Amino acid sequence: MSARNLALYGKATQSDLVQNPWSANGHAINAIDGNRDSNYEHGSCTATKLQDDPWWRLDLLDKYVVTSITITNRKDCCPERLDGAEIHIGNSLLNNGNNQCDGGGRSLTFKWNKGIPGRYITVVIPGSNRLLTLCEVEVYGYPAPDEFLKMFNSLFLQVCCDLFHSSWFFQIL
């Protein structure tokens, strides 16, 4: 099947933006506008205010088999904010380290051979006084057959900064 970015057809929300002084540029939909521009001031990235456990969530509006996800981090400043972010992919809504890492603005992709059934993609940074920024989230997959939904549970990933290599990676939680 041809790859289609399902995120473009979904709905995005986030925990809060109101008290972010640059809120005009940080709406949740900016991570699914089809644009990886990683300069926050260009208006294609999201940002929550500083808060406990900030989150961003995508509702694909139907159940899909998700075969890959690509996230793009901010480049013009502070890419380290994303370190430790957890990504949950699944069919239910669940409740939702601070080091230096170079490599802002890069796009990070995780692929699954068999795919994960999912309607909701939630990104959360656990911890107090954190700020979540995403410049783009792309989700690829195809409509889920009924039998597939019984075979697998949801999946948790974590975005990590490898300080030794100054690089980013996903790990499965």
Ligand SMILES: [Ca+2]
């Ligand atoms: Ca964007």
